[in-house]
Amino acid sequence: MGSYKFKLQKLLELKESLEEEKKNQLGLAFQRLNGENEKLKLLRHKLSIADNELNKQAESGIEIKTLKLFIQRIDYYKDLIKKQILSVKMATEYVEICRCELIKASQGKKIMEKLKDKDYVKYIYTEQKKEDRIVDELVSFKQNN
Numbered sequence: 001m002g003s004y005k006f007k008l009q010k011l012l013e014l015k016e017s018l019e020e021e022k023k024n025q026l027g028l029a030f031q032r033l034n035g036e037n038e039k040l041k042l043l044r045h046k047l048s049i050a051d052n053e054l055n056k057q058a059e060s061g062i063e064i065k066t067l068k069l070f071i072q073r074i075d076y077y078k079d080l081i082k083k084q085i086l087s088v089k090m091a092t093e094y095v096e097i098c099r100c101e102l103i104k105a106s107q108g109k110k111i112m113e114k115l116k117d118k119d120y121v122k123y124i125y126t127e128q129k130k131e132d133r134i135v136d137e138l139v140s141f142k143q144n145n
Contacts, residue, residue, distance in 0.1 A: 046077055
């Protein structure tokens with residue numbers, strides 16, 4: 001019995017490496033999403049601090065000039081938060097895109113693995129038939145002699 005060699009082995013290896021690449025991309029996308037969420041959390045915390053400072057100052061009396069500065073600072077944080085929410089949304093969408101690409105790559109690899117399994121079963125069957133033929137020839141040769 002000869003050794004089995006899958007004709008499409010290089011394609012299977014390509015599909016496996018593509019799947020691995022997509023896994024890595026998804027991991028990086030999750031890291032990016034976590035980073036964007038952390039930035040958003042930090043900005044919300046800074047906004048809360050600025051809001052609390054404004055409230056404390058307002059209780060004890062505050063000048064108009066200082067009030068404007070606090071309001072500008074709060075508006076600045078609100079704008080940054082809006083932009084950061086968009087960044088989080090984009091990062092989330094990218095994670096979904098990477099996830100879909102990984103699913104497609106995994107399906108492609110599974111198809112190739114099933115083809116390999118079917119090809120191997122066919123190979124085993126043909127090898128068994130060859131062995132049976134050889135045995136039959138030996139038996140008929142011994143019977144004839």
